[in-house]
Amino acid sequence: MNLRLTVNGRGYTLDLDPRESLLDVLRERLHLTGTKKGCDQGACGACTVHIDGRRVLSCLTLAARCEGKQVTTIEGVSADAELHPLQRAMIEHDGLQCGYCTPGQIMSGIAGPACDEITRLVKQLAGEPSHEEATAEYRLRPRVHPRTEARVQPKRN
Numbered sequence: 001m002n003l004r005l006t007v008n009g010r011g012y013t014l015d016l017d018p019r020e021s022l023l024d025v026l027r028e029r030l031h032l033t034g035t036k037k038g039c040d041q042g043a044c045g046a047c048t049v050h051i052d053g054r055r056v057l058s059c060l061t062l063a064a065r066c067e068g069k070q071v072t073t074i075e076g077v078s079a080d081a082e083l084h085p086l087q088r089a090m091i092e093h094d095g096l097q098c099g100y101c102t103p104g105q106i107m108s109g110i111a112g113p114a115c116d117e118i119t120r121l122v123k124q125l126a127g128e129p130s131h132e133e134a135t136a137e138y139r140l141r142p143r144v145h146p147r148t149e150a151r152v153q154p155k156r157n
């Protein structure tokens with residue numbers, strides 16, 4: 001069967017066996033090998049990807065069911081060559097262990113309702129201010145640039 005897939009924002013037209021899993025299509029046909037095959041039966045999570053922003057186990061998902069949906073793999077989570085904060089945190093805090101299932105852990109971590117909270121915690125761990133801290137800091141800042149402020153100050157004699 002002919003299938004049109006969108007993966008990481010790029011369209012692909014493929015001639016597939018309707019029984020092929022999304023995992024096998026990603027790895028063997030599209031050569032997106034960041035998605036790992038662990039148990040191949042839905043138990044380990046190494047194959048986690050996003051479909052329309054929701055995490056799924058690609059080993060249990062038929063590729064044929066993904067037509068018209070947005071599939072995102074670990075290769076598609078970084079923007080403008082910048083790692084996702086969770087990817088950076090994994091590296092900075094040595095969270096990889098052997099690394100085989102790390103893409104699945106990251107894909108699982110950045111999807112779903114806990115995503116914003118995880119991103120906030122990762123930024124805090126990385127030393128970046130939380131939204132509340134940044135907002136408070138902004139409120140305390142002078143309203144004009146220091147040089148501008150110096151120019152408008154009356155000259156002292």
Ligand code: FES
Binds near residue numbers: 039043060
């Ligand atoms: S490969 Fe283990 S859950 Fe898919």
